[in-house]
Amino acid sequence: xxxxxxxxxLSADLEPAPPWWVTRRVLIGLGSGAFFSALLMVVWLGVRxxxxxxxxxxxxxxxxxxxxxxxxxxxxxxxxxxxPGGSVRSLAWALAAPFGLVxxxxxxxxxxxxxxxxxxxxxxxxxxxxxxxxxxxSLPILAGAVWALRGLAPTRLVLSGLVAGGCAGxxxxxxxxxxxxxxxxxxxxxxxxxxMAAVAVLGxxxxxxxxxx
Amino acid sequence: MDQTEARLRALMLAGxxxxxxxxxxxxxxxxxxxxxxxxxxxxxxxPEAEDLVQExxxxxxxxxxxxxxxxxxxxxxxxxxxxxxxxxxxxxxxRPSSPLEEADGLFTDGGAEDLVVKRDLDRVLAQVSxxxxxxxxxxxxxxxxTREAAQKHGLTETAVKVAVHRGLKALxxxxxxxxxxR
Numbered sequence: 075x076x077x078x079x080x081x082x083x084l085s086a087d088l089e090p091a092p093p094w095w096v097t098r099r100v101l102i103g104l105g106s107g108a109f110f111s112a113l114l115m116v117v118w119l120g121v122r123x124x125x126x127x128x129x130x131x132x133x134x135x136x137x138x139x140x141x142x143x144x145x146x147x148x149x150x151x152x153x154x155x156x157x158p159g160g161s162v163r164s165l166a167w168a169l170a171a172p173f174g175l176v177x178x179x180x181x182x183x184x185x186x187x188x189x190x191x192x193x194x195x196x197x198x199x200x201x202x203x204x205x206x207x208x209x210x211x212s213l214p215i216l217a218g219a220v221w222a223l224r225g226l227a228p229t230r231l232v233l234s235g236l237v238a239g240g241c242a243g244x245x246x247x248x249x250x251x252x253x254x255x256x257x258x259x260x261x262x263x264x265x266x267x268x269x270m271a272a273v274a275v276l277g278x279x280x281x282x283x284x285x286x287x
Numbered sequence: 288m289d290q291t292e293a294r295l296r297a298l299m300l301a302g303x304x305x306x307x308x309x310x311x312x313x314x315x316x317x318x319x320x321x322x323x324x325x326x327x328x329x330x331x332x333x334p335e336a337e338d339l340v341q342e343x344x345x346x347x348x349x350x351x352x353x354x355x356x357x358x359x360x361x362x363x364x365x366x367x368x369x370x371x372x373x374x375x376x377x378x379x380x381x382r383p384s385s386p387l388e389e390a391d392g393l394f395t396d397g398g399a400e401d402l403v404v405k406r407d408l409d410r411v412l413a414q415v416s417x418x419x420x421x422x423x424x425x426x427x428x429x430x431x432x433t434r435e436a437a438q439k440h441g442l443t444e445t446a447v448k449v450a451v452h453r454g455l456k457a458l459x460x461x462x463x464x465x466x467x468x469r
Contacts, residue, residue, distance in 0.1 A: 080341050081314040084348040090305035095352035157353045159366030227350040229370035286374065287346070 100153050100222045104245065107218025111211045111249050119207065119253040133257035136179070140262060141248035143172040144270065148241035152219060155234040156226035162237065173267070180260035195258035201265050204254065208269025209276070212239075212246025216277060223285050235281020236274050243273030296360040303351060314344050317364060324368055335375065343371045414461055419454035426451050 092098070115121075128134045147169045154160040184192055198204075219238035228234035247266045256262070295313060302310030321343050325336040346367050354363050408428070412420035422440065425431045426447070437444045 077318055077341055081311060085307050085311035088305055088307040088310050091303040091352040157355055158363050227353040229366045
């Protein structure tokens with residue numbers, strides 16, 4: 075087909091572009107992924123039975139704040155990489171803040187504990203399963219993020235996959251926090267972060283293949 | 288070049304609001320710019336170049352809602368053109384990094400990517416005095432000889448050489464690390 079014909083065809087019956095298209099699509103993708111992830115968490119693992127009591131403790135909210143802050147920053151980054159030429163450099167500091175705060179908190183608590191307590195803080199009761207569960211709970215959200223990006227226009231595919239995976243990991247960790255009864259800052263700083271990072275790496279690995287358009 | 292940005296952006300915004308004539312004008316102009324952009328990299332008149340022009344126009348059309356009106360339009364369009372180029376090279380199993388770098392060295396006149404480069408250049412040259420900026424532009428960008436630049440600005444050749452050298456040195460110090468003779 076000649077290029078002029080193509081242009082004629084493309085500009086015939088032009089619809090106005092929907093406003094907030096990128097933001098809407100990203101939020102729909104992440105939201106539906108989170109819905110299935112939450113469903114999976116309830117059916118597979120179950121909400122922790124002492125949720126009501128736990129909600130009065132500071133550590134529960136620390137977990138919440140950590141995972142939600144990472145989710146929010148990475149969702150904003152996802153909206154940026156979904157556009158051609160989008161840059162996320164200015165969000166790097168915003169992302170460093172929650173990691174830094176939780177790391178600092180963990181370091182302070184560890185420094186003030188004796189060796190046995192330190193071991194308990196680091197490993198908790200579920201260090202061996204925690205990151206894997208976070209990865210599994212993140213998969214529906216990663217699928218939602220990939221779906222959203224495929225309808226948008228990311229031009230840096232590996233970076234976009236990394237951001238999508240990181241965001242899915244953080245949201246998956248948030249959902250896992252409704253089940254998990256660990257409460258040491260060191261445990262969160264290590265094992266939650268490990269789960270989130272693993273999903274981010276997974277996203278980067280599949281990005282180039284899955285996000286092409 | 289800011290006129291091109293302003294004109295294309297106005298057409299894009301009108302097209303996003305549903306103005307079909309503006310959208311058609313935008314695609315036609317982009318088609319010309321893209322034809323030059325791809326031809327310079329893949330060879331004039333090659334079928335691949337024209338395929339890429341069409342593919343990029345379709346992408347600009349179908350993904351137009353991803354344009355953020357707060358950002359320059361040319362940067363958005365260039366990012367798509369460049370992405371389609373890299374995607375093409377990857378599909379063709381050409382190692383994308385080296386041919387692209389060579390091709391990027393060919394920016395001489397016009398083209399959507401040029402607008403982005405020029406915008407950055409203006410910003411950088413604003414860091415030195417107006418005369419030094421003009422001399423650097425004439426000698427290092429436009430390619431005038433020292434003598435031509437000296438005549439144009441009513442200076443001696445030595446004065447031109449010294450001003451360009453000091454200007455580049457100041458810019459290197461300001462922006463750090465770049466090879467000043469490039």
